[in-house]
Amino acid sequence: MWRPLPLASFSLDAALFGTHVGHWHWVNLILHLASALFVGLLASHFLRSLLCSVFAGATFLVNPWSAEITLWLVGRFDAWASAGVACALWAAARQQGFDRWLALYAVAAVVAFLSKESAMLLPALTLFLVLVDCRPGVHSSLGANGRSQFTWRLWMGNVASRWPLVGLALGLLLLYLVVRHAVLGTISANAYGASSATLTDFVQWSERLGRHGAQFWLSVAQHSLAAFTIATLGVVLLFVGLERCRSDGSARAGLLTCGVFGALQFTGFFVGSALHLDAASVWSDGARLYYPAVLGMALFAAGLAFAAMQSNTRAQKETTVRYSIVFAGMVILIGALAVSQNAVNQRWSAAAVERDQSLRAIAAELRQIPSEHFALVMLADSMGAVPLFRNTQGAAIIEAHSQNQARETPLSHMVAMLPQQIDEWYGLAQTDIVPKIAARVGAPLRPTRYYCKEVGLPNLKYLGDWQATDLETWRAQWHLALQTHCPSLKL
Numbered sequence: 001m002w003r004p005l006p007l008a009s010f011s012l013d014a015a016l017f018g019t020h021v022g023h024w025h026w027v028n029l030i031l032h033l034a035s036a037l038f039v040g041l042l043a044s045h046f047l048r049s050l051l052c053s054v055f056a057g058a059t060f061l062v063n064p065w066s067a068e069i070t071l072w073l074v075g076r077f078d079a080w081a082s083a084g085v086a087c088a089l090w091a092a093a094r095q096q097g098f099d100r101w102l103a104l105y106a107v108a109a110v111v112a113f114l115s116k117e118s119a120m121l122l123p124a125l126t127l128f129l130v131l132v133d134c135r136p137g138v139h140s141s142l143g144a145n146g147r148s149q150f151t152w153r154l155w156m157g158n159v160a161s162r163w164p165l166v167g168l169a170l171g172l173l174l175l176y177l178v179v180r181h182a183v184l185g186t187i188s189a190n191a192y193g194a195s196s197a198t199l200t201d202f203v204q205w206s207e208r209l210g211r212h213g214a215q216f217w218l219s220v221a222q223h224s225l226a227a228f229t230i231a232t233l234g235v236v237l238l239f240v241g242l243e244r245c246r247s248d249g250s251a252r253a254g255l256l257t258c259g260v261f262g263a264l265q266f267t268g269f270f271v272g273s274a275l276h277l278d279a280a281s282v283w284s285d286g287a288r289l290y291y292p293a294v295l296g297m298a299l300f301a302a303g304l305a306f307a308a309m310q311s312n313t314r315a316q317k318e319t320t321v322r323y324s325i326v327f328a329g330m331v332i333l334i335g336a337l338a339v340s341q342n343a344v345n346q347r348w349s350a351a352a353v354e355r356d357q358s359l360r361a362i363a364a365e366l367r368q369i370p371s372e373h374f375a376l377v378m379l380a381d382s383m384g385a386v387p388l389f390r391n392t393q394g395a396a397i398i399e400a401h402s403q404n405q406a407r408e409t410p411l412s413h414m415v416a417m418l419p420q421q422i423d424e425w426y427g428l429a430q431t432d433i434v435p436k437i438a439a440r441v442g443a444p445l446r447p448t449r450y451y452c453k454e455v456g457l458p459n460l461k462y463l464g465d466w467q468a469t470d471l472e473t474w475r476a477q478w479h480l481a482l483q484t485h486c487p488s489l490k491l
Contacts, residue, residue, distance in 0.1 A: 001117070001184075002180055002183050002184055003077050003114070003115055003116055004114050005080055005111060005114035005115045006076045006077045006079075006080050006115055006116075009027060009076065009080070010024075010073075010076065013027060021073070024073055025070060025071070025073065027076070028069055028070045028073065028075055028076055028079050029070045031069075031076070031079035031080060031082075031083045032061070032066055032069050032070055032079055033061070034083045034086075034087075035060065035079070035082045035083045035086045035295070036057045036058075036060045036061040037057060038083070038086035038087045038089075038090045039056050039057050039060045039086055039295055039298050039299065040053045040054060040056050040057030040060075041053070041090050042056075042086065042089055042090045042093060042299065043055075043056035043057070043258060043298070043299055043302040045090065045093050045094065046093070046258035046261075046299070046302075046303075047258055047302060047303070047306045049302075049306055049309075051305070051327070051330075052302040052303075052305050052306045052309075053302065055301065055302050055305050055330045055334070056298040056299055056301065056302035057298070058334050059294075059297065059298040059301045059302070059333070059334065059337065060294055060295060060297075060298040062334060062337045062338040062341050063294045063297070063298075063337055063341065064287070064337065064340040064341045064343075064344050065287045065288070065290050065291050065294055066291060066294065066341065067287075067341050067344040067345055067348065068287050068288040068291070068344075069082075069288055069291055071345065071348045072288070072348075072387065074288075075288050075291075077115055077116045078116060078118070078288045078289070078291045078292065079291075080111065080112075080114075080115035080116070081112050081115035081116035081118055081119050081292065082112075082291055082292045082295065083111070083112075084108045084109065084110075084111035084112030084113075084115060084119065084122075085108075085112045085118075085119060085121075085122050085125070085292060085295070086295055087104070087108035087111075088104075088105050088108035088109045088112060088122060088126070089122075089125060089126070089129060089265075089295075091104040091105040091108060092105050092126050092129050092130075092165055092169075093129060093133065095162070095164075095165050097164060098164055102164055102165060102168065105126075105165065105168065105169075106168060106172065109122055109168075109169065109172050110172065113172065113173075113176040118289075118292055119176075120173065120176070121268050121292075122169065122173075123169040123170055123172070123173045124268060125264075125265055125268060126165065126166065126169040127159070127166060127169070128261060128264045128265070128268070129261055130159055130162045130165065130166060131159070132260045132261050132264070133261075258299050258300075258302060258303040258306070261296075261299060262295075262296045262297070262298070262299030262300030262301075262302075262303060263296065263300055264296070265293070265295055265296030265299065266293045266295075266296030266297050266300065267296070268293075268296075287385075301333070305326055305329070305330055308322070308325075308326045308329070309322060309323055309326050347383075347384055347385065347386050348386050350383065350386075351383045351384075351386040351387075351388055354380075354383055354388060354455055354456070355388060355389070355396075357458060358379060358388075358389075358396065358453050359396060359399055359400045359403065360400075360403070360458075361453060361458060361459050361460045362377065362396065362397060362400035362414070362416075362453075362460065363400040363401070363403040364459070364460075365377075365414070365451065365459075365460045366400060366401065366413060366414055369413045369414065369449065371413075371442055372442060372444065372448075373413070373444065373448045373449050374413060374414070374415075374434045374437075374438055374443055374444050374446075374447050374448055374449070375413060375414040375415075375447065375448075375449040375450070375451055376414070376415060376416075376417060376425065376447040376449070376450050376451070377414060377415075377416050377417075377450075377451040377452065377453065377460060378416070378417055378418070378419060378450075378451070378452045378453070378478075378482070378486070378489055379393055379396060379416050379417070379418060379452075379453050380418075380419075380453065380455055380488065380489055381418045381419060381420060383455055389416070389418060390418070393416035393417060393418055394411075394415070394416065396416055397410055397411055397414055397415060397416050398410040398411070409438075409439060409440070411437050411438060411439075412438045412439065412440045412443075413438065415437055415447075419482075419489050419490060419491050422474070422475060422478055422491055423471065423475075426468050426471050426474045426475075429446050429447065429468040429474075430468060432445040432446060433446070434446055434447060446467075446468070447465070448465050449462070449464075449465050450462075450463040450464060450465055450466070450478075450481070451463060452481070452482060452485055452486035452489055453486065454485065454486040454487070454488055454489070455488045456488075461485035461486055463481040463485060464481070475491065478491060479491055
């Protein structure tokens with residue numbers, strides 16, 4: 001993967017804040033707030049409604065998929081990319097020729113491209129925006145009867161009238177692909193090693209997309225029946241709103257633009273994820289991958305609220321009642337999202353407590369390991385849907401060592417592994433790896449003590465030691481030991 005901007009921001013965090021990682025999370029939070037602001041500004045530009053724009057920003061802000069962005073530092077990649085995409089789309093909506101908004105679009109697009117591969121969808125989203133933007137004063141897309149008219153001639157006219165924007169979007173994408181190929185030797189956006197479907201393999205692509213769609217809606221229905229119901233009835237409300245504001249061409253065009261573009265934006269990112277993931281990760285630790293799609297969800301929700309507020313009558317009492325009902329619905333939905341997000345936050349908080357407990361347990365055991373021994377401890381990869389020591393097992397030993405300065409170097413007497421590394425460590429145990437890791441005189445050739453950390457317990461569990469005679473025996477010994485002492489760790 002090539003994501004220079006977030007990595008540079010991590011380096012800046014290290015220089016400014018050192019190991020105080022709480023400050024690092026503030027950067028993620030600021031980026032999340034910036035994305036919510038741009039979403040609200042985009043909705044306001046489409047709908048000309050302060051209430052609906054605040055609703056769109058709030059929907060984005062408290063969506064449960066955003067928790068992973070602020071609570072897990074690797075969410076920085078998605079945070080930068082989404083902030084860049086949201087800002088670029090807001091600038092695109094306001095652009096009229098060679099103006100400051102075109103310059104802002106260029107800067108925001110570069111930020112997005114330098115942050116994550118998902119930004120490659122930005123040119124397509126920009127084109128979608130140009131095609132569906134039917135507000136008066138932007139394009140001549142309203143007929144004499146004040147109603148939006150979508151035709152091929154109109155679409156081509158929209159693209160022709162916004163050619164600086166469309167050309168810039170495509171040019172930046174081409175430049176990004178050229179640079180990406182020069183750096184990585186490929187333009188593939190598959191950074192997760194999944195078996196990517198290709199557009200040429202229509203059967204595989206359709207099957208994967210259908211599976212993801214089914215998993216997504218079933219998961220949403222399982223975790224939030226209210227959200228599933230709202231999404232199902234959303235299209236109906238949208239068309240009801242279009243019909244009710246048919247006499248107001250500007251309102252109709254804004255609603256149509258916001259609703260259609262929101263749906264297209266969500267669909268674009270969802271399809272992009274489906275092409276590169278073997279299974280949907282709606283409520284797992286991969287939820288951040290759908291974070292950019294929340295922008296489309298928020299715009300669509302704002303469009304629904306705007307539709308619900310429309311009325312064919314001008315009676316003050318009915319209008320007041322309608323607005324009150326819609327406002328109450330907004331509050332209830334935001335409250336429901338906030339409760340769901342808080343539940344996710346609680347799971348991350350519990351994982352943080354478990355991680356701190358594990359570090360104390362490792363530090364305590366490090367003090368007791370005799371010099372002639374070298375320990376291998378198995379830690380949990382995740383705690384439920386929250387990553388615990390994934391990709392950080394080495395850092396865990398180093399951090400625990402900082403609490404115990406009695407040893408020569410952080411890895412002089414112990415190293416950690418995850419359950420999925422069992423085969424890898426069997427191979428390492430055949431190569432007299434310990435002296436290379438421990439870097440001390442008197443270190444054994446291979447691990448001599450084995451431990452595991454059971455989730456929820458305060459201490460490491462000593463498992464004994466055994467020789468890695470063959471892979472099958474090695475697995476069987478670990479399996480039996482974990483079943484007895486650390487049943488939460490699954491090989």
